[in-house]
Amino acid sequence: MYNKNPSRYPQPGGGAAPDQQNYQHADAYGQQQQYNNAQYGANTYNAAQTAQYQQYQQNDQNNQQYQTTQNDQYNYQNNEVKATNNYGSQPQTAKNSLEEFNSDKSLLRMTTDRVPNTNTLQKEIALPLGVIVKPYGDLPTVNIYNKLYYYQGEETPSVSFGQKPIVRCKDCRAYVNPFIRFIENGMKWICNICGDINPTDNYYYSPLNSVGLRQDYEDRVELRQGSVDFVASNEYMNRPPMPPTYVFVLDVSKPAIDTGYLQLATSTIKSVVENKLLPGGERTRIGFITYDSSVHFYNLRSTLKQPQMFVTTDTEQIFIPQPEDLVVNLSDSYDLVINLLDNLPQYFVKTQVIDNCFVSALQAANLITNSIGGKLIFFQLAQTIIKHPMLAPKTLPNTAERIDLVNSTNPYFANTGTELGHLHMSCDLFIFTHGKNQYKNLQTFADLARKSSGNLFYYQDFNSRTFGLKFSNELYHSLVRRTAWEGVFRIRTSAGFNQIRSFGNIQIKQKTADLILCPSIDSDRVYVYEIEKNDLHTEDPNRLARRDCSHIYLQTALLYSTSEGERRIRVHNTAVPLTNMKHLPFEFIDVNATTHYFARAALNILQTNLNFTVCRGMIEMNLTNLCRSMLKSQQSIKQSLPDNIQYLVLYVLGLLKSQFMTPTKQIVPGDALDYLNYLRFAINSMSPEETLPLFNPQIINIADYNLDDQNFPQLENLDRASILPSNIYLCYNGLALYFFVGTDCDPFFIQTIFKANDIAHIDRLISEEEIFAGYETTPYLNSLYNIVTSFRYQRQPYVELRVLINGDAESESILRSMLVVDNQNSGYPMDFTKFLATITGGGGLHGPGAAVGGAPAAYY
Ligand SMILES: [Zn+2]
Numbered sequence: 001m002y003n004k005n006p007s008r009y010p011q012p013g014g015g016a017a018p019d020q021q022n023y024q025h026a027d028a029y030g031q032q033q034q035y036n037n038a039q040y041g042a043n044t045y046n047a048a049q050t051a052q053y054q055q056y057q058q059n060d061q062n063n064q065q066y067q068t069t070q071n072d073q074y075n076y077q078n079n080e081v082k083a084t085n086n087y088g089s090q091p092q093t094a095k096n097s098l099e100e101f102n103s104d105k106s107l108l109r110m111t112t113d114r115v116p117n118t119n120t121l122q123k124e125i126a127l128p129l130g131v132i133v134k135p136y137g138d139l140p141t142v143n144i145y146n147k148l149y150y151y152q153g154e155e156t157p158s159v160s161f162g163q164k165p166i167v168r169c170k171d172c173r174a175y176v177n178p179f180i181r182f183i184e185n186g187m188k189w190i191c192n193i194c195g196d197i198n199p200t201d202n203y204y205y206s207p208l209n210s211v212g213l214r215q216d217y218e219d220r221v222e223l224r225q226g227s228v229d230f231v232a233s234n235e236y237m238n239r240p241p242m243p244p245t246y247v248f249v250l251d252v253s254k255p256a257i258d259t260g261y262l263q264l265a266t267s268t269i270k271s272v273v274e275n276k277l278l279p280g281g282e283r284t285r286i287g288f289i290t291y292d293s294s295v296h297f298y299n300l301r302s303t304l305k306q307p308q309m310f311v312t313t314d315t316e317q318i319f320i321p322q323p324e325d326l327v328v329n330l331s332d333s334y335d336l337v338i339n340l341l342d343n344l345p346q347y348f349v350k351t352q353v354i355d356n357c358f359v360s361a362l363q364a365a366n367l368i369t370n371s372i373g374g375k376l377i378f379f380q381l382a383q384t385i386i387k388h389p390m391l392a393p394k395t396l397p398n399t400a401e402r403i404d405l406v407n408s409t410n411p412y413f414a415n416t417g418t419e420l421g422h423l424h425m426s427c428d429l430f431i432f433t434h435g436k437n438q439y440k441n442l443q444t445f446a447d448l449a450r451k452s453s454g455n456l457f458y459y460q461d462f463n464s465r466t467f468g469l470k471f472s473n474e475l476y477h478s479l480v481r482r483t484a485w486e487g488v489f490r491i492r493t494s495a496g497f498n499q500i501r502s503f504g505n506i507q508i509k510q511k512t513a514d515l516i517l518c519p520s521i522d523s524d525r526v527y528v529y530e531i532e533k534n535d536l537h538t539e540d541p542n543r544l545a546r547r548d549c550s551h552i553y554l555q556t557a558l559l560y561s562t563s564e565g566e567r568r569i570r571v572h573n574t575a576v577p578l579t580n581m582k583h584l585p586f587e588f589i590d591v592n593a594t595t596h597y598f599a600r601a602a603l604n605i606l607q608t609n610l611n612f613t614v615c616r617g618m619i620e621m622n623l624t625n626l627c628r629s630m631l632k633s634q635q636s637i638k639q640s641l642p643d644n645i646q647y648l649v650l651y652v653l654g655l656l657k658s659q660f661m662t663p664t665k666q667i668v669p670g671d672a673l674d675y676l677n678y679l680r681f682a683i684n685s686m687s688p689e690e691t692l693p694l695f696n697p698q699i700i701n702i703a704d705y706n707l708d709d710q711n712f713p714q715l716e717n718l719d720r721a722s723i724l725p726s727n728i729y730l731c732y733n734g735l736a737l738y739f740f741v742g743t744d745c746d747p748f749f750i751q752t753i754f755k756a757n758d759i760a761h762i763d764r765l766i767s768e769e770e771i772f773a774g775y776e777t778t779p780y781l782n783s784l785y786n787i788v789t790s791f792r793y794q795r796q797p798y799v800e801l802r803v804l805i806n807g808d809a810e811s812e813s814i815l816r817s818m819l820v821v822d823n824q825n826s827g828y829p830m831d832f833t834k835f836l837a838t839i840t841g842g843g844g845l846h847g848p849g850a851a852v853g854g855a856p857a858a859y860y
Contacts, residue, residue: 245374373424417451654695693734
């Protein structure tokens with residue numbers, strides 16, 4: 001029986017979900033996955049990732065081959081720095097190199113592992129210095145022998161100083177970390193960020209041993225690991241840590257009820273509650289509001305026999321009856337909550353109300369939650385909301401480049417999101433449409449989530465048959481993942497570097513310059529910073545002499561409340577060597593991170609009201625400068641781009657061709673525009689590895705009678721000529737999996753997959769349950785199922801499965817958006833070969849990218 005239970009994710013707290021055996025997810029960075037899922041019958045190793053992994057190894061080897069000589073050069077070039085350093089530049093270390101202390105790269109990394117040591121050099125080589133950080137990410141377990149990364153929700157180690165202050169630099173306030181250096185037999189320590197000398201407090205004192213290490217070194221995890229949690233004392237809180245609080249605000253108008261979403265939402269929430277998967281355990285609080293043309297509250301006081309509903313018809317002046325009974329402790333009111341979730345869909349099954357007072361429901365949710373804070377989770381479908389003056393689309397001339405459609409039309413939701421964020425509330429939005437081309441003005445709506453550190457989920461023309469599984473899984477994942485509360489986040493860089501910009505769905509806390517407000521932050525959220533070397537930075541010469549000037553040090557700090565009720569600071573640290581050599585930053589470039597930086601920077605440019613032409617021009621110019629300076633930096637006469645830079649060029653070409661970079665000239669307000677704005681929001685929270693398939697999709701031919709999930713089909717070239725009408729393809733772009741069905745493909749495949757006699761009779765809304773019904777007993781379907789699962793596990797949460805038909809205009813358009821190598825993309829008709837030649841000025845046409853029609857498909 002095909003399983004549609006969405007509980008396929010690791011639980012918060014570390015265990016595996018009930019139906020999930022030994023789930024091991026690839027780290028984004030390692031690009032390798034392995035998971036054994038007893039229920040799904042899925043595999044051990046999957047070939048999709050094997051292909052990627054091989055490429056990863058290749059990339060890695062490309063880097064490794066420089067390693068020896070680079071290290072030599074590196075040591076040599078830094079001798080002059082070290083010579084002036086009376087204290088020596090390296091902290092005492094029990095490891096071979098400083099970088100072994102670094103946080104895992106999935107949590108904190110830069111766009112290159114060799115950073116220019118002057119601003120002049122940085123400008124000259126034109127490599128952007130991006131910092132990618134996942135403040136509350138799960139700690140992967142690293143198997144160093146074969147570089148597999150497993151997501152098993154391992155706990156970040158914690159450090160407590162009891163009621164004593166956390167050890168920090170008295171000047172720059174950096175937290176104690178593996179890169180500080182103890183001197184004078186441990187009596188003092190030198191800060192790696194600012195070079196200040198700090199006295200060691202009595203409670204932290206330990207004498208040094210014969211090699212200069214603290215005698216208690218092995219007991220001090222904060223001196224041995226890059227990522228730790230410091231348990232905070234009372235000085236870090238204005239009030240006791242808030243309980244995790246979830247308020248569900250559900251659309252119950254007739255259009256919403258008709259789609260069946262409410263049944264799915266309540267059953268998913270119920271399964272999370274019943275399995276005790278909501279973060280917080282006994283502390284968790286919960287509340288429900290429903291709304292159509294009026295707002296309904298639910299009294300869940302534990303002494304009641306069943307929930308009581310109150311209806312407020314005056315939506316202008318919301319009156320809250322018994323506010324203390326509307327958001328209740330989940331454990332105390334467990335039976336009432338289950339009762340409500342069981343019966344809620346029935347309450348409205350016969351409703352005829354089509355109106356929708358979302359703004360009043362938002363105000364109501366604010367009123368019942370703002371004394372404590374928490375997560376507001378909105379579900380909105382009814383189309384009448386668009387008549388609200390705050391969401392009405394602007395009437396705009398159709399001639400300009402329509403950059404205005406990338407921006408909000410009304411500040412109300414941004415202002416409300418900001419206000420909620422400062423009250424420790426965040427908003428998750430599940431926005432649905434039903435029917436063709438229903439415009440939601442999603443960009444304006446999304447400000448609510450954007451400004452309050454929330455998430456956005458969007459379901460175009462929703463029906464529960466086709467999209468139910470996607471919705472249930474996304475809701476499930478958003479509820480059970482690790483979540484931190486009432487937080488603020490910042491990053492520190494060692495002296496001589498400046499933060500220039502930060503990219504993401506970010507709200508800076510009022511009255512601060514750089515504190516990012518995180519009323520709640522989940523384990524998937526990624527921020528990107530841009531930094532630069534500041535040659536004009538003046539520094540006390542004594543400090544300069546004390547500081548290790550051969551590295552840049554980064555330290556991030558998330559001050560937050562755990563779901564279990566502790567105040568903590570999660571700190572990630574990393575050290576990256578500085579260099580005065582022009583070629584090293586390129587040789588140590590992190591291609592995935594740099595591509596992601598370009599994507600975030602592009603979104604940032606669009607949001608500042610520049611148009612698409614300017615935005616694309618800036619990316620082209622930046623990439624051109626980078627590639628040409630790279631070529632210039634090569635000391636040999638070999639004038640070709642190395643493989644890793646060619647991958648970067650290919651990925652950036654994919655970025656320029658991707659849907660979210662499409663000018664909205666042709667797009668009038670409609671669901672296509674909403675989808676693009678949804679995409680822009682999503683990319684602004686995602687990790688480099690999550691966005692990479694968008695810029696370099698994976699396509700395989702599955703029209704093979706002997707389809708074998710253990711021997712994965714080869715990835716196709718990403719050009720239209722490679723896509724043949726005799727085949728069926730599975731296309732993955734990180735957000736969705738598409739079947740692309742060729743007009744001349746063997747009916748066997750159409751019958752087996754789509755249960756139709758021929759291509760004309762394929763039901764494009766067929767659900768996954770229907771496709772894979774009884775898959776275990778059909779070898780072809782079994783293999784296909786495992787392949788789909790392999791793709792799917794490259795990313796959380798769930799990616800949907802959709803059907804495209806050869807010859808259909810919309811299908812063709814979606815397919816071409818994924819073919820990044822040829823010149824068939826209407827938004828950016830440029831093939832890889834020509835693009836590479838343009839970018840390099842004709843000098844880059846060697847190596848793997850020089851094949852006719854562009855580069856091979858598997859670049860990961
Ligand atoms: Zn300091």
